[in-house]
Amino acid sequence: MIKQVLIGFLCGAAILTVGILIGHYGITQSSSTVVWVQDVVKDVDESFIQKFLSEVDNIQIQENLKELTKMPHMATTAGDEQTVQIMLKRWQDPKTGLDHAWREEYSVYLSFPDPKNPNKVTVVGPGDTALHTVREKEKVYTSDQADPEVVQPYAAYSPAGHPKGKLVYANQGTPSDYQLLNNTVDLRGTIAITRYGGAGRGAKAINAAPYGVVGVLVYTDPLDINDGLMSDNETYPHSWYLPPSGVERGSFKSHYGDMLTPYLAAKEETYRIPVENITGIPPIPIQPIGFEDAYRLICELGGDAAPAAWQGAFNCTYNFGGPGFKPTSVFKNSDVKMDIYNYEEVKNSSNVMGVIRGSAEPDRYVIYGNHRDSWVHGAIDPSSGTSVMLELTRVLGTMVKQGQWRPRRSIIFGSWGAEEFGLIGSTEYTEQYFTKLSERTVAYINVDIAVFANATLRASAMPSVQNVIFTAAKQVNAPGLDSTSVYDNWIHYSNRSSTTHGTIPRVGYLSGAGSDYAAFVHYLGITSMDLAYTYDRSKTNARIYPVYHTAYDTFDYASKFIDPGFFSHQAVARTAGNVLIRLADSLVLPINCSDYAESLEDYLNTAVNLYQHQLKDWNISMEPLKRAVASFRSAATHLDQVIRTSDLANETPLKVRRINDQLMLLDRAFLNPLAFPDKRAYRHVIWASSSAGKPTFPGLADAYANAESSGQASDWDKVHYHLSVLTQAIEGAAHTLTDVI
Amino acid sequence: MIKQVLIGFLCGAAILTVGILIGHYGITQSSSTVVWVQDVVKDVDESFIQKFLSEVDNIQIQENLKELTKMPHMATTAGDEQTVQIMLKRWQDPKTGLDHAWREEYSVYLSFPDPKNPNKVTVVGPGDTALHTVREKEKVYTSDQADPEVVQPYAAYSPAGHPKGKLVYANQGTPSDYQLLNNTVDLRGTIAITRYGGAGRGAKAINAAPYGVVGVLVYTDPLDINDGLMSDNETYPHSWYLPPSGVERGSFKSHYGDMLTPYLAAKEETYRIPVENITGIPPIPIQPIGFEDAYRLICELGGDAAPAAWQGAFNCTYNFGGPGFKPTSVFKNSDVKMDIYNYEEVKNSSNVMGVIRGSAEPDRYVIYGNHRDSWVHGAIDPSSGTSVMLELTRVLGTMVKQGQWRPRRSIIFGSWGAEEFGLIGSTEYTEQYFTKLSERTVAYINVDIAVFANATLRASAMPSVQNVIFTAAKQVNAPGLDSTSVYDNWIHYSNRSSTTHGTIPRVGYLSGAGSDYAAFVHYLGITSMDLAYTYDRSKTNARIYPVYHTAYDTFDYASKFIDPGFFSHQAVARTAGNVLIRLADSLVLPINCSDYAESLEDYLNTAVNLYQHQLKDWNISMEPLKRAVASFRSAATHLDQVIRTSDLANETPLKVRRINDQLMLLDRAFLNPLAFPDKRAYRHVIWASSSAGKPTFPGLADAYANAESSGQASDWDKVHYHLSVLTQAIEGAAHTLTDVI
Structure with a gap:
């Protein structure tokens, strides 16, 4: 009897199992969607990040640097070509390389002795x-x-x-x-x-x-x-x-x-x-x-x-x-x-490009770049950054080649040419692929000089990505400080008080054109960041590391005086790589529009303090700008709430895509190609370069300074004009963050 | 024994059923996704289109026109306000209206006697x-x-x-x-x-x-x-x-x-x-x-x-x-x-906006618009179009309110103000919502004067949407010709020979600024079309319908001489509505990039014939332009093949979204805000207005004509410059159509 019950039970169980299997896999709708349903809701995998962090190797970075600095590699020289070959070889390696890598040439105007x-x-x-x-x-x-x-x-x-x-x-x-x-x-x-x-x-x-x-x-x-x-x-x-x-x-x-x-x-x-x-x-x-x-x-x-x-x-x-x-x-x-x-010459300069194709959203790009050309051996500038980039691509490439990982979004690596002559390779790239990059790029990460010095992280970025940098920095140990994170170390060196977050590390703005982020920020309006390890300012007043752009910027110098053991390089690689993975893998993009609102409010407050009184005399009201910033804040709060209260992993993937598009395109809303008639390469009305030197909206500050100095009514008109440009850009950005219809 | 077998069989069957049910509904993944899986693969419903066509009523259109033309409604007058109220009342009607309707005001510079x-x-x-x-x-x-x-x-x-x-x-x-x-x-x-x-x-x-x-x-x-x-x-x-x-x-x-x-x-x-x-x-x-x-x-x-x-x-x-x-x-x-x-005055002019929220992709917009203001009673210009728009919104709004239908994408209806003074309401709208509209608009449909005369359909459009117009026109009966479609009637009146399609109706280009499509085409680069019924050119040489912009453009005139019975209005409403539904509901957008390639090739051939010989004398090569057009053709062919060979209803919805983004954004790739320094409102390098009067790339034609007339080297430089602008725009567009990474 027991035996029969057992047989009956086993049969019943077997039949039930068959039923479950049929029910789960056998009914068309579910079975055919199962494959991609898993894929489209994939989120960042914290254990993968831990694995990545543990794989990033300081000695590999050191060896990269040694190889890259064997000879001077000024743009378009034989040494430059040698570094092109190094990049191609690494990125095309069948075991540790990327999906695809190639060279892109531009004929650019250079100057030589x-x-x-x-x-x-x-x-x-x-x-x-x-x-x-x-x-x-x-x-x-x-x-x-x-x-x-x-x-x-x-x-x-x-x-x-x-x-x-x-x-x-x-x-x-x-x-x-x-x-x-x-x-x-x-x-x-x-x-x-x-x-x-x-x-x-x-x-x-x-x-x-x-x-x-x-x-x-x-x-x-x-x-x-x-x-x-x-x-x-x-x-x-x-x-x-x-x-x-x-x-x-x-x-x-x-x-x-x-x-x-x-x-x-x-x-x-x-x-x-x-x-x-x-x-x-x-x-x-x-x-x-x-x-x-x-x-x-x-x-x-x-x-x-x-x-x-x-x-x-x-x-x-x-x-x-x-x-x-x-x-x-x-x-x-x-x-x-x-x-x-000196003579000028049009010469061919190469970018080396490499990609990892995204699984669920291949048409979304996270771009990571650094220039490859130096003035002489360029151990710090730029090869510290290139060594870090090569270590990132080795670790990530290996995982891709082994089938262990594929990012949700595509990753594009750029090894730019002729940066030292004026950010040429990266700029030409953005000009050539303007539309495609504008439409699809989630963020640009720039790591040029990876390590200026080994005291603390330094970041400049759009405020919307400060948080993902913080998240990453909290997961990385500060070099030489076993129980302190890069974040905790950083906040100790440089911090500010945020109305939302309290005391946080100070993240700078990308308002200049100091490295290859310039075209991404100012021409394309892409959310960008620039990361490095840098000085303890209490220990040196050096304007920059002392042998910058000299024949002493060598492997010997880097390994003896800048980062012995390459632990700061490693920390930068871990932090930047962590950010990269989060931008590429997160279901909801780690781009925070409320943090942008806080920066706009800071700029507004400064502008009101500096300008409102005198603008009133010229009958120019700052109220529309105040209303625009308030609209932006309210739209940002709303979108944050939508994200917080949605069960995005279980809702239609088009919903998370929609939200991600809002986040991805946020910075694009601030572009106006007619905003700065004298400098058309600057289209981002919040972060354009400025000569006025005030921590506020650059075009407003410059127009105001100009009007104040000339006293002419037509110059005050220009202030009013720019106020309208700015107001409508911020209103326009707010429109993109509210409910889509 | 039979009984036992039967009991055993029944038990087994019951257990199997339970298993199937558990397997199908009980495992979280499938059950929770089922709802949206249906939604994201929804395609255009042909039976719905038939239903729509049958609901479009000529008498309703006639009554709309009667109401709209009761009094003159020049922009910003009391009559204009009355039409604002009509639109709002209709679009806010709880049984036949839209999801949401409102008014947007602009303070615009007008001129009056x-x-x-x-x-x-x-x-x-x-x-x-x-x-x-x-x-x-x-x-x-x-x-x-x-x-x-x-x-x-x-x-x-x-x-x-x-x-x-x-x-x-x-x-x-x-x-x-x-x-x-x-x-x-x-x-x-x-x-x-x-x-x-x-x-x-x-x-x-x-x-x-x-x-x-x-x-x-x-x-x-x-x-x-x-x-x-x-x-x-x-x-x-x-x-x-x-x-x-x-x-x-x-x-x-x-x-x-x-x-x-x-x-x-x-x-x-x-x-x-x-x-x-x-x-x-x-x-x-x-x-x-x-x-x-x-x-x-x-x-x-x-x-x-x-x-x-x-x-x-x-x-x-x-x-x-x-x-x-x-x-x-x-x-x-x-x-x-x-x-x-005459005196000038800044006055408040209103657009009336109404929306139907999309189900699966609310962040994609199909915009349908017409101006509301006339010079006098404006029965034909613009109220014929407004009457048609009101009939479309009645039919679609009713279905939405009854829960019978909701489009895949959002539909925005715009009743523009102050068009007669220079396309003002629509332009201000595109300026205010520039970013949002650029990022999300699939297409703009303009039906201004719906019926110039009752002989044949007339369409001007980007070439990529000629096909959806054809599809729609084939499903609508030509007025007064029971067994002939609008398409067959049209091809009889106006046709051309296409290298791909053979003889097809001739679709014009939107290179001017004749109606409210201008800002959508030239400023935003949105795929647009302008539809109307028009003359039999063998019967009249009238430049336009004779009482255009006079006090005789009345309901009496329209109903007696332009379209007695309002059957042409009905045909336009059916055709435009059919196009609208297809753009809003199709899983894959009915935007054809190969048809765009054909137009670019036509323009190229004309340009080569007209200019190549003399450009060679100035050392300006047309080869890069030829290569760009060839790249575009090849990318378009490739994308078409991807669409044809994909099982998009069963693949991840992010794939069809990706393809749709490529199609939606195609025209955006042709924008260059610096292309026409003398007319910044024209940014679309393919369709900008031109004074040279040649059927080819407008900026090239104008620059060439200018250089030919002045003979100055600096003007030939401008030809060369514009060739580069054009080449890179077309190359850039091709980049957006190839594999995304």
Whole structure:
């Protein structure tokens, strides 16, 4: 009987099981949808993130850096091509590579010194006898500096020319610096020596020319970079400080992207504007020199003493210049002569692109990028970032190749070319794929210099992604601090008080064009971020890591002085990778519109405090702007609530897609291609660059400053116009966040 | 034993059933998704379309028209407000209305005649004695013309003024007309009489001013509108022809949208440009008159006989003017004096908006619109279209209210204000909701004048939607032809040969700004169409229906002469409604990118034939453009194949969404806000307006014509530049159609 019951029970169970199986899989509707139903509701997998974090390896990053920095890899040189090959090899590796990787070339306008006629700066006495010649190459401390491919220090896009004149000291070369100097010294025919900082590189020459200055020198003052240290035995290779002969190279143009093809991708047959129509480049020759030589020149200058704020670290008084040298100087009556042989050339520069195809939403892109080109070996700039990127792609690529993981959305990796010449590769990419990228890109993550120093994380971003950065940073251990997260370490170094969140780490804004995020932010309006590890500001005043853009930015330097053990690199890779995975995998995009509202409110409050009173006198009301920001806040609150109260994993996948589209496209609502008539590459009305230097809406701040200075009614009209542009952009953004219909 | 087997079998069956039920409904995943799985794969329902077609009622349309035309409803008048109330009442009706309807107001810059100082045109002898006074109001034939709200004929945006001078005849007032006339007659100080056609209304004055002409009259020649007929007993109310006193009113400005707030929505507090900065309006007074008066003036003119092409239907020779009248005329030595009292005013104009919320994709919009304002009673323009729209919303609204139907996507109905003044309501709407509409709008359907005449359908559209228009037109019976479809009737009247489809009806392009589609096409880049029933061109040469913009465009006229029985209105409602439902309900959007490719190829072939030879001389290659068009074709073919070979009803709904996004956003890829520096409201590089009059890419055609005429290298540079703009737009569009990653 027991046996029969047992048999009956087993039979019944078997039949039931068959029934369940038929019911679950056998009925068409369910069975055919089951496959994709799982797929479309897939969310970020925390255990996968843990796995990713554990796989990110500091030694791999170190080895990447070693390989990338074997030779100088300035844009379009043989060394650059070598790095192209490294990227392609890695990303096309069948076991650790991406789904697909390729190269994209642009023909771009670059500027080089002539290796056969090196640029020269000399102090010349009567009859042009050289009394002092500025060093042509940086001093060799390691074999790196002896590499014949090290490019002579120069100012890219400085015109060639042979100006000669009495030397003057013009501090940082800002408009007010030249104005002040001109009050004392007749600047016509002079050569001005300036120090880095305060004004853009090219601006130092652009600001000088109207005063009749015929040539400009620029150097890095030890005060600004070396915490005052300047002797050979205190600097690299003895410390991280800049050696006396080190020279910061750089691009001296003002606008980002290829200059001959504005707003068009620089393909071979693209129309190019005449060279004479280029704007924003030095009108007179300019050349960077080391502080060793600057010391010789400045300390011999005659004339009145420059103001205290102009004084640097040299053990002499910085005088304006007589113009020219002191009567007591060996250089007395001498001129400074510049012989600049730079030439411009259209050359092919490559981006290397790689993708991992998304599973559920391949038409949504998370883009992660960094430039590949350096000035010399570029261990920190940019290869620290590239080493990190290669480690990310190794870890993620391996998981993809092993079938362990595929992101919900597509990931695009970009290794940009010719960034050092003015963000060229990334800009041309955004111009070529403008529509596709605008429509589909969820976010752009930029990790250029991954590690400036090993104290703390630093992030600049649209406010809507601060939270995902925080989430990621909380899951990563701070280098060298076992029980402290990157987040907790960061908040200790830099924080602010948020009305919503209390004390949180301070995230900067991407209002400038300092790296390849520029075109993504300002031209495409894509939610972006820039991540790095950086200084303890209580320990150094260095403007940037001291050997920036010099021949000393080498693997040796990076591994000895910036990040021994590569633990900060690892922390950045883990944090940025974590953010990347969350953006790619989350069911609901980790983009928070209420955090955007808080930033708009901050900007509004500042604007009201600064401008409202005087605007009233001109009959310009700020009420519409206030209402717009309030609309935005209320729409953001509403959308947050919809997200919070929806069971999105079980509702139609078109609902979460709809919400994600609202989040993805939020920044696009702030674009207005007509907002800034003088700088069409800036279309984002919240984050455009600004010269007014106020922490508020950039176009409003600039228009206001301009009107206040001119006092003209037509300039106040421009303030009113921009207020309307801004108001409608914010209202328009609010419209996109409310219920879709 | 049998019993036991039976019991066993029954038990087994019961257990199996329980299992099946558990398996099918009891496992969370399937049961909770079933609801939305049905919803997301919903496709267009042909039986619903049949039901819709059968419900569209000609008598309802007739009654709509009767109600809408009870009084004149010029923008912002009491009559306009009355139509606002009609729309709101209908669309808010709980049984036949939409989900939601509301009004949106804009403060827009309009122009009116002064009712207290009517505009006057007189022939004055010495001492300003009036020898002839032009009729101030149109002759009364029905009570409609006697309505005190009938606005006096005037030229909106003509400046006020009191010019006086000798009369000349300037044909259509094109640049070449004035040039030719100026060869014979000194135009300084003259008043020019012109006929409608050939040039835009405002252009007749803009073109005249440089020659010193001080005032312009414009009339409708019976040759152009009445097939030559001009006597009182041959015209309305005896026929559809324009009575001798009828006057076409109109907007005389060149740019669309509110003139004081370009590219910004004209909200109350929006910044307004100074009135003196307005461009594109008549610099000298202009006034329209009837041909009755024009006859008196023209047939008395002295001077040489004008060329044959300038002659109209009057039984006299059209002379240039001495300047002034013949010595034999009673008017000899007389001047023509204009007293124009028009004034401008910022007034509130309303759009009425109504929506049906979409079920599966509420964040996708199909927009259907027409303006509501007329010049007088506007039975044809625009109330024929509004009557059709109201019938569509009645039929669809009723089904929604009864729970019988809800579209897959949202439908937005727009009843635009102040179109007659220059497409103002629709333009302000696109400016206010720019981002939201750009991101979400699938298509815009414009039905302004629904029935010009009752011979055949006429459509202008982006080529990608010709096919859905064809599909719809095949399902609707042609009015008065029981066994012939609208499609078959149409192909008989107007056809072309397609490389893909053979002989098909000819669909025009939306390259102008003739109705409210302008901002959707040119500013937003939204796939659009404009539908109407129109003439048998073998039966009339009328430039447009003869009483256009006159006081005779009444219900009486429409029901007697344009569409007795309202069957053509019904056919338009059925066709447009069918298209609307297909765009709103289809699983895969009925937008065909290969048909777009065919149009691009046509344009390319024309461009190559016209320009390639001479461009080679200037070293400008057309090869990149050819490659771009080929890329587009190949990408379109590929996407078509993906659509054809996918089982989209059973695959993830995110796949069909992805494809639909590609189709929806196709036209957006052709936008470039910097493409036309002189006309920023035109951003669509394929369909922008053009003055060159060539059936090819408009910017290329205009740039080429300009370079050819000036011969300057810098103008050939502009041709090259525009070629690059065009090439990259087409390449960019192709990128959006290929595999998304």
